[in-house]
Amino acid sequence: MIHDCHTHWGMQWSDPKKWLAVLDKHGIDKAFLMGGANLYDSGLCQQDNDHLAQLTREYPDRFLPLGTAWPQHEKRGVAEAARCLEKLRMKGLKFHPYIQGFSTAGVYLREMCGLAGELKAPVFFHDGTPTYSLPEQIGGLARKFPKTRFVLGHCGLIWEWRSALQAMRLPNVWGVLCGPHMRAIEIFCERLDPDRLLWGSDFGWGLADQIEYRYNVMLRSKIPDKLKERILSVNPVRLLQYT
Numbered sequence: 201m202i203h204d205c206h207t208h209w210g211m212q213w214s215d216p217k218k219w220l221a222v223l224d225k226h227g228i229d230k231a232f233l234m235g236g237a238n239l240y241d242s243g244l245c246q247q248d249n250d251h252l253a254q255l256t257r258e259y260p261d262r263f264l265p266l267g268t269a270w271p272q273h274e275k276r277g278v279a280e281a282a283r284c285l286e287k288l289r290m291k292g293l294k295f296h297p298y299i300q301g302f303s304t305a306g307v308y309l310r311e312m313c314g315l316a317g318e319l320k321a322p323v324f325f326h327d328g329t330p331t332y333s334l335p336e337q338i339g340g341l342a343r344k345f346p347k348t349r350f351v352l353g354h355c356g357l358i359w360e361w362r363s364a365l366q367a368m369r370l371p372n373v374w375g376v377l378c379g380p381h382m383r384a385i386e387i388f389c390e391r392l393d394p395d396r397l398l399w400g401s402d403f404g405w406g407l408a409d410q411i412e413y414r415y416n417v418m419l420r421s422k423i424p425d426k427l428k429e430r431i432l433s434v435n436p437v438r439l440l441q442y443t
Contacts (some may be wrong), residue, residue, distance in 0.1 A: 201229040205376045229298075249283075253288040265288075292323060328333070355376060355388060
């Protein structure tokens, strides 16, 4: 069962059947579903979180939803993070500090990360973009909250993959191979814990089929077939086994 561990319900999409048809085209069985509007507009955060939860109720065998909250909302933001995990039963949280415009050093983000650890929910981050979304900054959070599992959504992209390689040496940091070039992906697989590697496409931000390219990069990389199977099918289940 193949998992795409990085997808978005973007603002351009209105028909989930058409969205899922793209996954079906590539044989993707399940998708970690993140928002779009809730990352761009703080005023739409709660509404978009509710929409992700509704989509999951309609397609429970396909979607693994991740909600978000805004640290700028302070205690109200922490409450929204708790609502996502406890009331909406989402599988984890997703943050995009570059777009949402906050520092990983903020006290309310840290409250959310601590809460996620208590509730045994993973925290996904966009990473690889200066200045707020560098892998080493997320690694700093991982050191602060060793009981929380942090997931680098891009493994540093093409610019910061070496930084992601270092951050993922921490035992509570996982990484989605969604952005590094092929040789970098091979190095991740050679040097890091194979049980903490995931794959994703970032599909859904726009209407383009990003799965086509990123899935083929993964399949054509010089990685043992058994490891590819672990990354695509086994590890995503392991990530959520404790939730």
